[in-house]
Amino acid sequence: MTQLLLLLVALLVLGHVPTGRSEFKRCWNGQGACRAYCTKYEAYMHLCSDATLCCLPYGLKPVKTEKV
Secondary structure: HHHHHHHHHHHHHHHHOOOOOOOOOOOOOOOEEOOOOOOOOEEEEEEEOOOOEEEEEEHHHOOOOOOO
Protein backbone atom coordinates (compact mmCIF):
# COMPACT_ATOMS: atom_id res chain seq x y z
CA MET A 1 0.00 0.00 0.00
CA THR A 2 2.89 2.35 0.79
CA GLN A 3 4.45 1.73 -2.62
CA LEU A 4 1.15 2.53 -4.34
CA LEU A 5 0.85 5.80 -2.42
CA LEU A 6 4.45 6.68 -3.26
CA LEU A 7 3.80 5.95 -6.94
CA LEU A 8 0.72 8.18 -6.97
CA VAL A 9 2.62 11.04 -5.33
CA ALA A 10 5.48 10.65 -7.81
CA LEU A 11 3.06 10.75 -10.76
CA LEU A 12 1.38 13.86 -9.39
CA VAL A 13 4.72 15.61 -8.96
CA LEU A 14 5.90 14.63 -12.44
CA GLY A 15 2.63 15.92 -13.89
CA HIS A 16 3.46 19.42 -12.66
CA VAL A 17 7.06 19.54 -13.88
CA PRO A 18 7.44 21.50 -17.14
CA THR A 19 8.98 19.79 -20.15
CA GLY A 20 12.70 20.05 -20.74
CA ARG A 21 12.73 22.97 -23.17
CA SER A 22 9.77 24.98 -21.92
CA GLU A 23 11.91 27.82 -20.58
CA PHE A 24 14.23 27.79 -23.59
CA LYS A 25 11.84 28.63 -26.38
CA ARG A 26 13.44 28.63 -29.78
CA CYS A 27 14.03 31.73 -31.90
CA TRP A 28 15.97 32.83 -35.00
CA ASN A 29 14.83 29.91 -37.16
CA GLY A 30 15.33 27.45 -34.33
CA GLN A 31 19.01 28.25 -33.81
CA GLY A 32 18.74 30.55 -30.78
CA ALA A 33 16.93 30.48 -27.45
CA CYS A 34 14.63 32.95 -25.69
CA ARG A 35 16.07 33.77 -22.26
CA ALA A 36 16.02 36.54 -19.68
CA TYR A 37 19.81 37.01 -20.05
CA CYS A 38 22.28 35.92 -22.72
CA THR A 39 25.48 34.13 -21.70
CA LYS A 40 28.90 35.59 -22.47
CA TYR A 41 29.15 33.21 -25.45
CA GLU A 42 25.93 34.48 -27.05
CA ALA A 43 24.79 37.62 -28.81
CA TYR A 44 21.41 39.32 -28.40
CA MET A 45 19.60 39.43 -31.74
CA HIS A 46 16.02 40.62 -31.10
CA LEU A 47 13.17 40.32 -28.61
CA CYS A 48 11.06 37.19 -28.52
CA SER A 49 7.26 37.38 -28.43
CA ASP A 50 7.22 37.11 -24.62
CA ALA A 51 9.67 40.09 -24.25
CA THR A 52 12.70 37.90 -23.49
CA LEU A 53 15.97 38.12 -25.40
CA CYS A 54 16.67 35.95 -28.42
CA CYS A 55 20.21 34.74 -27.69
CA LEU A 56 22.25 33.32 -30.55
CA PRO A 57 25.66 31.62 -30.16
CA TYR A 58 28.48 33.65 -31.74
CA GLY A 59 29.23 30.88 -34.24
CA LEU A 60 25.71 31.17 -35.69
CA LYS A 61 25.53 34.97 -35.79
CA PRO A 62 24.59 36.09 -39.32
CA VAL A 63 27.21 38.03 -41.25
CA LYS A 64 26.26 41.57 -42.21
CA THR A 65 26.47 42.16 -45.94
CA GLU A 66 27.37 45.55 -47.35
CA LYS A 67 25.25 47.15 -50.04
CA VAL A 68 27.20 48.04 -53.16
